[in-house]
Amino acid sequence: MSIADIRKDYQQASLSETDVAADPMQQFGTWFDQALKADVAEANAMSLSxxxxxxxxxxxxxxIKExxxxxxxxxxxxxxAKGNDLATNPYASLLFFWTALERQVRIEGKVEKITAEENDAYFHSRPLGSRQGALASKQSQPIPHRGVLEEQLAAVLEKYGDQPPRPEHWGGYRLVPEKIEFWQGRSSRLHDRIVYTKNTDGxxxxxRLQP
Structure with a gap:
């Protein structure tokens, strides 16, 4: 089979304007809960552009963490790299793709940093190895071989042991949505696309968008 011949005909469900909640965050919560209950692999994974x-x-x-x-x-x-991008251009998009449910959610908006207090609270809830790794890795910077990363981790372990502090360069972002699209796969590529757009008054x- 050639790559061009790979396709799936989506037939699980439909989506209409009368099916969705008036608030997109409520609608997202409903779909996210359904993805979790359906045991979708990595339901919390999203593509950040x-x-x-x-x-x-x-x-x-x-x-996604919250x-x-x-x-x-x-x-x-x-x-x-993503941090540098957002410092220059604070707009981004998110994409969830839950294949088992034949669904996508596309989100666009402006990104802001969350507070230091929120960063501290989440950082200290993470597994110890993840906290140590956040200090050890200079994310997106090139290294000649993995041994350099292992040396950096060893230095962190020697200095902080099992009490690593949150580094100032590590923290959270929040995308404030301006547009959210809920996509439900349908047969013959005639998919359902319901889009929420934020008005100036909030x-x-x-x-509905054509597929």
């Missing part, structure tokens, strides 16, 4: 100073996009998988009416949060190294408008 940023754009650098030269206008070039870049995507990577990160894990969502509420304020937006969607994840944590990373502020000095990483309310949301709901519409």
């Amino acid at each position: 940023t754009v650098n100073a030269a206008g070039r996009p870049s995507s990577r998988i990160v894990l 969502f509420d009416q304020r937006g969607f949060c994840w944590f990373t190294n502020y000095d990483s 309310t949301w408008s709901i519409g």
Whole structure:
């Protein structure tokens, strides 16, 4: 079979304007809970896309750690490639793809750093190895071989032991959504796409897009 012949006909469900909640965060919560109950692999994994100073996009998988009416949060190294992108251009997009449910959620908006207090609370809830790794890794910086990373980790262990502090360059971001699209796969590629767009007064408008 050639790559061009690989396809799946989606037939599990449908999605209409009358099916969804008036608030997109409530709708996301419903779909996220359904993904968890369906035991979707890595349901909390999302693709984060940023754009650098030269206008070039870049995507990577990160894990959502919290969502509420304020937006969607994840944590990373502020000095990483994505951190540098967001310092230059604070707009980004998120994509969840739950294949078992034949669903996607696309989110666009402006990104802001969360507070130091929120960073500290989450950092100290992480497994010890993850906290040590956050200090050891200079994320996105090149190294000649893995031994350098292992040496950096050894230095962290020697200096801090099992009490590593949160480094100032590590913390969370929150994407404040301006547009959220819920995509349900349908047969013959005639998919359902319901999109929420935030109005200037903070309310949301709901519409349908052609597939």
